[in-house]
Amino acid sequence: MNPKKLAAEKAVEFIEDGMVVGLGTGSTAYWAIQKIAQRINEGLRIRAVASSRDSEELANKLGIPIVPFSEIEFIDITIDGADEVDTHFNLIKGGGGALVREKILAINSKRFFVIVDESKRVEHLGQFPLPVEIVHFAVNLTINKLKELGCNTRIRMRNDKEYITDNGNIIVDCTFEKIVEPIELNKQINLIPGVVDNGLFTRMVSSLIVGYNDGNVMIFDQP
Numbered sequence: 245m246n247p248k249k250l251a252a253e254k255a256v257e258f259i260e261d262g263m264v265v266g267l268g269t270g271s272t273a274y275w276a277i278q279k280i281a282q283r284i285n286e287g288l289r290i291r292a293v294a295s296s297r298d299s300e301e302l303a304n305k306l307g308i309p310i311v312p313f314s315e316i317e318f319i320d321i322t323i324d325g326a327d328e329v330d331t332h333f334n335l336i337k338g339g340g341g342a343l344v345r346e347k348i349l350a351i352n353s354k355r356f357f358v359i360v361d362e363s364k365r366v367e368h369l370g371q372f373p374l375p376v377e378i379v380h381f382a383v384n385l386t387i388n389k390l391k392e393l394g395c396n397t398r399i400r401m402r403n404d405k406e407y408i409t410d411n412g413n414i415i416v417d418c419t420f421e422k423i424v425e426p427i428e429l430n431k432q433i434n435l436i437p438g439v440v441d442n443g444l445f446t447r448m449v450s451s452l453i454v455g456y457n458d459g460n461v462m463i464f465d466q467p
């Protein structure tokens with residue numbers, strides 16, 4: 245069985261009637277959204293907030309009621325994937341370009357469930373290039389400042405054009421050799437003028453749900 249699907253479906257078991265639910269983005273979150281739709285068809289009543297236009301479109305198609313960010317005061321549960329998870333449950337996210345909205349959902353959620361297959365677990369973050377969302381008009385200046393932190397940078401492209409986020413910005417993928425102090429690095433990056441946010445999610449995860457290729461699924465609470 246698909247380990248991403250296994251992890252996603254386990255997380256959806258934690259959703260209860262009346263909750264406000266944050267919907268993640270990506271191929272793992274996709275399975276969570278599918279399962280939520282199934283539970284709604286069986287009678288579950290929730291309101292959902294989507295972390296991207298893609299997830300919102302999928303939710304609309306499946307009949308999941310979506311409310312805008314401006315209409316909610318809190319989120320009960322957010323379920324989302326990750327590109328890497330270290331041993332302290334720090335994450336790299338943003339492979340799908342939705343990191344800004346995803347971080348807003350994660351930090352405002354009473355519980356933040358991260359769903360991954362076993363390949364996403366790492367000792368130290370950094371094999372996956374860290375996505376940083378920046379404003380477009382100061383691209384070179386902002387990239388110079390990012391490079392001063394010791395990374396190689398690459399502007400994300402799609403179909404030979406700069407990839408534009410749902411917020412109208414661009415993404416710079418930053419390759420660090422190894423991220424040993426993600427909490428500090430997160431602060432340093434976000435102090436650079438021109439940076440909107442970056443894909444380091446530190447100290448946010450309530451529970452990590454890992455799907456394994458052998459069909460097992462495990463839940464780990466924040467250490």
Ligand SMILES: O=C(CO)[C@H](O)[C@H](O)COP(=O)(O)O
Nearest residue numbers: 270271272325338339340342
């Ligand atoms: O952060 C994300 C999107 O911005 C995704 O959660 C992350 O890229 C993992 O994606 P997938 O579940 O497809 O492996």
